[in-house]
Amino acid sequence: MNAVLKRSVLTGPAMASLVWLGGCVPPQAFDTSPGHITQPAQTAAPTTPPPAPVRAAPTLTPPQSSAPVPTYTVVVNDVPVKDLLFSIARDTQYNIDLHPGIAGRVSLNAVQEPLPAILDRIARQADLRYEMNGRTVSIMPDTPYLKTYKMNYVNLSRNTASSIGVASQIAATGSSDITQTRGGATSAGNNSNTSVITTSNNDYWVALKDNLVNILYATKIENKKSEERIERAALADYAYRRDLYRNADKADIARPRNDAEQIRATIPQSAAPQPGDSEREVIVNVVAGTVSVFASERQHRLVREYLDTVSNASQRQVLIEATIVEVTLKDQYRAGIDWSKALQGTTGWAINTLGGGTNALAGSLTPFIQATYTNTGSNGFTAAIDLLESYGNTKVLSSPKLMALNNQTAMLKVVNNLVYFSVEVTPASYSGGFLTSPAVYTTTARAVPVGIVMSVLPQISENGMVSLTVRPTISRKVGDVSDP
16 A cells, blocks of 8 residues: 655745744733742831840859857766756856756766757756757756657558468268268268468557557666666665764764665655556547657657657658560470579579578578569660560560558559359249249359459668569469350
């Protein structure tokens, strides 16, 4: 097939005419974009006043040294306490108020000590107490007085009980040789029961009051013994002086001598303490958190030390962050995990087996396995979980947190509460072939936790060392039973 190709060709004059016609067309105007050639007009920004000049902080005045505490030197031997106190007040330019019941003699060697320290030493020897108000010192006998202490603790009483029991029962057939009961043969089962019950009673306020009562009672007994020793020493001194005068043939002397009864009268005597007397001297207000004690200054000093120790120990608490991991062991590790090797190399972990064999298990209450974790700032728990993956498949079930007080049991639960039903059937009764009462079916809904329940008892020392007593209980679902 032949194809015919055609094309048009413009000659020179025609092209010239086209160019000429195009040059005669006038240009069209177009809009230029703003800011293309010239900058657009901008609105003037509002003028703001300049910021205030930064002023330099005033230079602190150099600290001035406080006035030195005046010290005094007192050296006396067997002088009346009243005379000594008056001499101290005169030399120190202090005003002094003396109670008329002050008596006794003191011996003191104080070199360059402040006035409160000297008064403390005198008060311990002569059973005194003093109060300093400005330049006035009031001194009185160390008689009991009421003082209230603040104890910041919650109104809480906790009793914890846990038990572990193992019971087995094997049925036995009837036999006349087993048990004879009123002429009849009965069968006895082969039973074996073992249970371990652990209790922890924490009644903070009751224990606090009992301890304070015991402290007051013990100090009263000690004071009574001290009074008896002073009396025996005074009588012995009187007997020595009497024999000395007799040997020197000085039956009549210028100053009168006191006999034994007069000597006993000069020694302060207190009633013999009874066990129930101190009960009324301690008042505990649990709602307000106060403890009022009626005692002497020496006893108040012991009470204050005891309350400070108890308050510091009872208010310690620890935040426990637990990670519960389920490990499905591989076939080669069916015997279990060697924890001393499993966590080897992880930061902060140290697991030791204490003792060995059955002797360690049957010994005292010392732990058989001790796990220690030191918080060094690195993520030791994540490293431990990664190492456990070499023993099998790991699955993090939960990461709970709980706050526990010192020596207070806390419960950590990661469970699913499954509901089950217990059915109790009362069979129907018939009389003469007729139904007198139909069968009664009683269904009771109950719940059982399935998972892990762990009791944690922390003990926190003064230096921050935390010891945990952990008792886990693991339960799982083994099957279902249809409702009959």
